[in-house]
Amino acid sequence: MTENANTVNIAQRGYHHGDLRAALVAEGLRLLALRDAESLSLREIARNVGVSATAVYRHFPDKGALMAALAVEGLKQLGTVQAAASQAAGGGTPGFAATGRAYVRFALDNPALFRLIFASPALGIDCAREPIDTSLPGELLLANAVRLAAEDGGQAGVRAVRAWALVHGLAMLMLEGQIPVDLDLVDRAIG
Numbered sequence: 001m002t003e004n005a006n007t008v009n010i011a012q013r014g015y016h017h018g019d020l021r022a023a024l025v026a027e028g029l030r031l032l033a034l035r036d037a038e039s040l041s042l043r044e045i046a047r048n049v050g051v052s053a054t055a056v057y058r059h060f061p062d063k064g065a066l067m068a069a070l071a072v073e074g075l076k077q078l079g080t081v082q083a084a085a086s087q088a089a090g091g092g093t094p095g096f097a098a099t100g101r102a103y104v105r106f107a108l109d110n111p112a113l114f115r116l117i118f119a120s121p122a123l124g125i126d127c128a129r130e131p132i133d134t135s136l137p138g139e140l141l142l143a144n145a146v147r148l149a150a151e152d153g154g155q156a157g158v159r160a161v162r163a164w165a166l167v168h169g170l171a172m173l174m175l176e177g178q179i180p181v182d183l184d185l186v187d188r189a190i191g
Contacts, residue, residue: 012177021059021069029073037070083140093148105169107179118168141160142156
């Protein structure tokens with residue numbers, strides 16, 4: 001019996017991702033480290049991962065869904081960085097300040113991902129195709145604001161908004177070139 005040439009080719013390739021969704025997200029994040037989100041294409045991501053463009057649609061119905069997944073992963077990364085910074089500073093008030101500094105540094109180190117998370121509609125209600133888990137960054141912010149409000153008085157919600165506005169404002173001003181990137185200024189402004 002002769003073998004079908006196509007069967008032989010398929011057997012020789014033997015290529016299988018295992019978790020194509022994770023591979024697509026990883027490649028999207030890699031490309032975001034090089035350029036802005038608007039220039040990403042599903043075809044390019046598929047090609048770089050080694051699958052057909054139609055394979056992407058099994059996991060993401062459109063580019064908006066992939067962008068939302070990238071933004072969710074970015075939030076998780078931000079939360080991890082902030083938690084590590086808080087722990088390294090010993091928690092408490094120094095830890096809270098460390099989470100703010102980590103936020104600004106994350107933005108400066110990952111400008112396209114940061115903008116995708118916070119300045120694009122990727123996580124908007126109409127674009128998100130999956131539940132968004134922002135618990136880690138949000139929990140850190142709120143827990144610190146509640147603790148400070150209990151110690152010094154004031155409303156935890158207002159403290160949380162004030163802290164987020166400070167670090168987000170610094171990050172955006174630096175990313176947009178309105179003020180020079182100055183990590184000493186970040187340290188002094190946040191404390």
